[in-house]
Amino acid sequence: MASKNMFQTPSGVKDLLPFEYDYYRKIYEVSRLVADFYGFGEIQTPIFEPADLFIRGLGQATELVEKQMYVFRTKGGDLLALRPEATAGIARAYLQHGFQTLPQPVKLWTFGPFYRYERPQAGRYRQFWQVDFEILGDGSAVMDAQIIQLLFEIFEELKIKDISVEINSIGDSQCRPYYKKILTSYLRQNFSALCQDCRRRFKENPLRVLDCKEEKCQRVVNLAPQLVDHLCEFCKTHFKEVLEFLEGLQIPYKLNPYLVRGLDYYTKTVFEIFAKNSKLSKNALAGGGRYDSLLKILGKKDVPAVGAAFGVERVIELFEENKISIFKTKKKPEVFLAQLGKAAKIKSLILLKDFRKAGILVAENLGKDSLRTQLKNADRLGCRYVLILGQQEVLEQKILLRDLRSGKQEELKLEKVVTEIKKRLKNG
Numbered sequence: 410m411a412s413k414n415m416f417q418t419p420s421g422v423k424d425l426l427p428f429e430y431d432y433y434r435k436i437y438e439v440s441r442l443v444a445d446f447y448g449f450g451e452i453q454t455p456i457f458e459p460a461d462l463f464i465r466g467l468g469q470a471t472e473l474v475e476k477q478m479y480v481f482r483t484k485g486g487d488l489l490a491l492r493p494e495a496t497a498g499i500a501r502a503y504l505q506h507g508f509q510t511l512p513q514p515v516k517l518w519t520f521g522p523f524y525r526y527e528r529p530q531a532g533r534y535r536q537f538w539q540v541d542f543e544i545l546g547d548g549s550a551v552m553d554a555q556i557i558q559l560l561f562e563i564f565e566e567l568k569i570k571d572i573s574v575e576i577n578s579i580g581d582s583q584c585r586p587y588y589k590k591i592l593t594s595y596l597r598q599n600f601s602a603l604c605q606d607c608r609r610r611f612k613e614n615p616l617r618v619l620d621c622k623e624e625k626c627q628r629v630v631n632l633a634p635q636l637v638d639h640l641c642e643f644c645k646t647h648f649k650e651v652l653e654f655l656e657g658l659q660i661p662y663k664l665n666p667y668l669v670r671g672l673d674y675y676t677k678t679v680f681e682i683f684a685k686n687s688k689l690s691k692n693a694l695a696g697g698g699r700y701d702s703l704l705k706i707l708g709k710k711d712v713p714a715v716g717a718a719f720g721v722e723r724v725i726e727l728f729e730e731n732k733i734s735i736f737k738t739k740k741k742p743e744v745f746l747a748q749l750g751k752a753a754k755i756k757s758l759i760l761l762k763d764f765r766k767a768g769i770l771v772a773e774n775l776g777k778d779s780l781r782t783q784l785k786n787a788d789r790l791g792c793r794y795v796l797i798l799g800q801q802e803v804l805e806q807k808i809l810l811r812d813l814r815s816g817k818q819e820e821l822k823l824e825k826v827v828t829e830i831k832k833r834l835k836n837g
């Protein structure tokens with residue numbers, strides 16, 4: 410139990426300890442291989458950006474901006490925000506670095522921490538990690554499908570089974586205003602049946618009433634006019650194509666006419682991926698969609714784009730819940746390097762570098778001086794060979810090699826030790 414005076418992590422954030430960080434590394438590695446194959450370049454945008462980027466990009470009245478963003482003023486007077494999501498920063502970078510002059514689409518991906526001031530609870534943190542993919546500069550439906558396919562491939566590699574996509578189209582600036590009008594008039598008639606939050610949402614963005622989780626609002630929403638019935642021809646065809654691609658890929662999907670996602674920048678396709686049969690089945694593993702108007706908002710340029718992100722902690726929670734093992738058993742060192750005296754320590758540091766370069770795992774206990782303790786450690790680690798280096802050996806440019814299995818000990822030339830060990834390990 411920590412003492413009262415000891416510092417602790419702030420509420421909603423946690424340390425990633427080495428055994429947990431192994432998961433993060435594995436998820437990063439799997440994502441990187443898939444991203445590389447599909448031609449995504451890795452990008453890291455800063456953890457903080459001008460607050461206005463998110464306010465304008467995501468929408469002032471969105472929950473993310475209004476309630477969940479960490480905003481601070483610097484000593485120089487700039488208003489900055491910790492990034493609550495990846496898309497706006499990547500879109501900013503695309504414009505800032507003139508990526509629209511490159512062959513399109515430009516595919517980018519990132520892995521890193523994001524910040525949201527949310528009520529901490531299972532599966533919800535104030536600092537969480539996402540893997541995020543963005544395809545900028547291509548409006549075709551096949552791109553939407555490719556992003557979903559990519560996430561499915563990563564989840565498959567990570568042995569996550571039983572997942573499905575909930576998908577919807579929320580139209581574009583052609584068809585959404587008309588739908589908003591019909592929806593507003595329907596909601597006005599049912600205003601008294603809405604929860605407090607939705608009464609506010611009704612004024613700010615009535616679409617957001619559609620994904621309210623409150624039971625009383627869901628009763629109203631269930632009878633509300635649906636956006637998919639009011640899409641313009643262009644959005645309808647686009648959505649139909651996305652679904653055809655998913656069918657072709659045999660990706661299980663469910664139409665969810667009430668899925669709108671909380672941000673203003675989305676147009677056309679929006680989707681979320683869920684793990685079935687999980688305690689966390691109410692929390693999405695991943696979410697994304699098309700945002701054909703974001704870059705126009707940020708840079709007055711029409712650049713169609715689509716993207717998605719998955720939450721690393723949610724994936725790890727699934728591993729733990731389903732006892733999924735994603736690691737190969739770690740290689741154990743078969744060689745232990747024991748040393749006695751300063752000159753031997755210096756030589757050991759150099760030898761360790763040579764072994765690392767040769768790809769041979771070697772354990773050591775450089776801080777210890779007693780040979781007995783070091784041999785004990787070698788035994789505890791289950792090493793087959795112990796190399797012993799003392800003052801005398803350093804002077805004579807030799808090293809002792811003890812085979813713990815046979816108990817035999819012999820002398821080797823120091824300059825040959827790496828090749829000799831390599832040979833012995835190869836021959837078993």
Ligand code: AMP
Pocket residue numbers: 494525527532533534535536537538539692693694695696697718719720721722723
């Ligand atoms: P979103 O940008 O809200 O669609 O989030 C994409 C994914 O990030 C979600 O599906 C979650 O897996 C993950 N995520 C979002 N917010 C949090 C959070 N507060 N804590 C942990 N994971 C989160």
